[in-house]
Amino acid sequence: MSAIKAAITAVQGYVPKDTLTNQDLEKIVDTTDEWIKSRTGIEKRHILKGEGLGTSDMAAEAVKLLLAKRGIDATEIDLLICATVTPDHVFPATANIISAKIGAVNAWSYDLGAACSGFIFALVTGSQFIETGKYKKVVVVGADKMSSIVDYTDRTTCVIFGDGAGAVLLEPTTEGVGVMDSILKTDGNGKVYLHQKAGGSVRPASHETVDNKEHFVFQDGQPVFKAAVVGMADVSAEIMERNHLSSDDVAWLVPHQANLRIIDATARRMGVGNDKVMINIQRYGNTTSGTIPLCLWEWEKQLRKGDNLVLAAFGGGFTWGAVYVKWAYDSQ
Ligand code: UT7
Numbered sequence: 322m323s324a325i326k327a328a329i330t331a332v333q334g335y336v337p338k339d340t341l342t343n344q345d346l347e348k349i350v351d352t353t354d355e356w357i358k359s360r361t362g363i364e365k366r367h368i369l370k371g372e373g374l375g376t377s378d379m380a381a382e383a384v385k386l387l388l389a390k391r392g393i394d395a396t397e398i399d400l401l402i403c404a405t406v407t408p409d410h411v412f413p414a415t416a417n418i419i420s421a422k423i424g425a426v427n428a429w430s431y432d433l434g435a436a437c438s439g440f441i442f443a444l445v446t447g448s449q450f451i452e453t454g455k456y457k458k459v460v461v462v463g464a465d466k467m468s469s470i471v472d473y474t475d476r477t478t479c480v481i482f483g484d485g486a487g488a489v490l491l492e493p494t495t496e497g498v499g500v501m502d503s504i505l506k507t508d509g510n511g512k513v514y515l516h517q518k519a520g521g522s523v524r525p526a527s528h529e530t531v532d533n534k535e536h537f538v539f540q541d542g543q544p545v546f547k548a549a550v551v552g553m554a555d556v557s558a559e560i561m562e563r564n565h566l567s568s569d570d571v572a573w574l575v576p577h578q579a580n581l582r583i584i585d586a587t588a589r590r591m592g593v594g595n596d597k598v599m600i601n602i603q604r605y606g607n608t609t610s611g612t613i614p615l616c617l618w619e620w621e622k623q624l625r626k627g628d629n630l631v632l633a634a635f636g637g638g639f640t641w642g643a644v645y646v647k648w649a650y651d652s653q
Contacts, residue, residue, distance in 0.1 A: 326499030327448035327459070327491040328649035333387035334618035335379050336367040336485040336605060343480070350476040357480045358603075362581025366483025366606030368468045375409040379486035380464035381422040383614075387460070387488045388423070395423045399456045401430040402447050404439030404463040404610040406637070407470055408432055411520075419462065428460075436515070437577050437636025439463055439610035441505070441644050444489070444632070448500040451491050462488035463610030470517060472537035481579070482538070483606035487614020498627065498647040502564055504556045511548060511639030514541045549583045549635035554590035556643040557633045561591060564645050568592035570629050572648075573620065577634035578602035578612040587633055609636070624648045 342365040343354035357363055369379060380403060388395055403416035416430035435442040440463030450456040464486030473479045491500075519535035520526050530536065553576065561571065574593050576584045581602055588598045599616035608615060613632055617624075624630075628648040635641040 323495050323497050325452050325454055325493045325495060326497070326501065327451035328494035328499040329489045329617070329646065330492045330649060331387050331391040331490040332487070332614060332617045332621055333383050333390060334485065334487040334611070334615040335383035335386065336615070337369040337379060339368050339370045340365045341368050341483070346480055349473055350479060352476045352480055361481060362600070362602045363480065363606045364603045367485055369466050369484040375469070376405050376407050376464045376466045376486070377409045377415050377418040377422060379466065379484065380415065380419045380462045380488070383464065383486040383488040384419060384423050384460055384462055387490055391490055393458070395425040396427050398425045398428040398458050398460050400447065400450055401425055401428045401460040401462065402433055402443045403430070404433045404435065404443040404461070405465050406434055406436050406439065406609055407465045407467060415464070435636065435640040436638055437579060437607070437609050437612070438505070438634040438638070438640035438642055439636070440487070440613045441503070441632050441634050441642050442640065444500065444644060445503045445505060447491050451493050454493070457493060459491040460488055461491060462486060463614050465609035465611055467607070467609055470536065470538050472534050475537070477542060478538050478540050481607050483608050485605055485608035485611035485615055487611050487618055489614055489617065494649060496649070498649040500644060501647050502560060502645040503642060504560050505642035506552070506556065506640070508639045511637070514544045515539070515637040546580065546583065548639055549579060550586045552639065552641040553577070553583060553633050553635045554587045556641060557587050557591050557631055560631060560643040560645050566629055566645070571631055572597065572628035573624070573630045574598045575613055575616050575630055575632045577636065578605065578616070579607045579635065583635070591631070621652045624652060626651050
């Protein structure tokens with residue numbers, strides 16, 4: 322019998338109903354639809370509106386729908402991991418709040434922060450628990466309310482990000498499918514190019530930090546772009562090589578949706594044609610931890626058992642990586 326692997330047995334996304342189009346942004350900052358589309362690929366993004374609503378609200382919706390789809394009760398979940406950089410609060414963990422909202426009373430839960438690589442880091446972490454044989458049902462949810470940390474007077478960042486959540490259920494399998502391999506990397510020297518300056522222990526919130534708009538995303542786009550192109554492409558090519566996957570063997574590239582040009586560069590390096598790349602950045606923008614599960618959710622019906630997927634991401638930290646997943650089921 323082959324070793325226990327973690328199979329993705331269900332996937333679900335959730336995006337809030339309100340949208341912010343490029344045309345809307347043209348009225349707020351000095352930008353154009355043409356600039357945004359040609360430099361990023363984005364046409365619109367979804368924004369969570371409503372007093373008192375946060376990341377956990379989107380994540381809880383995604384997880385509730387996920388469980389209904391799989392036909393299981395929240396009480397059956399053993400562990401819930403939430404990848405996010407926009408937690409509801411500094412503490413408690415957003416994962417704790419999601420679990421309470423959905424009634425996952427038998428689960429323990431925690432957050433994982435790895436910026437735009439958060440979902441793949443959490444997926445690999447969750448898989449390890451399944452592979453021990455001790456855990457039967459692990460939920461991994463990636464969710465971010467990026468609109469809560471975006472400065473809508475800064476044209477260099479506000480055009481990029483959107484809000485959304487996506488979740489997968491992991492269950493054990495011995496059928497030779499599931500999370501097969503991963504390459505995960507970090508380099509904290511990348512902090513200077515992409516971070517939130519205040520609100521942490523180094524620079525706690527104060528009148529001054531608020532006045533200076535230091536609670537928003539700071540990004541120096543060019544160096545991040547360059548590092549992302551190299552980082553995402555390198556690990557994607559490496560994971561193919563060490564698993565003896567040719568470009569024909571790869572059914573789908575599932576890339577983090579930060580910039581269409583970064584996605585294209587990764588696909589080119591892998592030798593994978595555009596018809597095998599999941600791209601929905603035009604509709605959602607960069608939802609940080611939500612991008613990859615939102616792609617899986619939207620393409621679910623096209624996925625077949627045994628399909629080879631390469632999930633790839635790059636984000637603040639720097640964090641980056643690639644995960645090789647053999648899809649575990651045919652969707653009805
Ligand atoms: O997901 C987490 C990781 N993040 C990423 O992977 C993002 C990586 N970076 C990028 O995707 C790109 O660097 C951006 C989309 C952020 C920016 O695109 P770019 O092609 O690198 O533009 P740039 O920063 O080099 O700016 C080019 C010009 C500048 O004007 P000048 O100096 O040439 O006159 C900017 O001021 O474009 C200007 N610009 C804009 N113009 C219209 C910057 N933002 C805008 C805007 N609309 N929204």
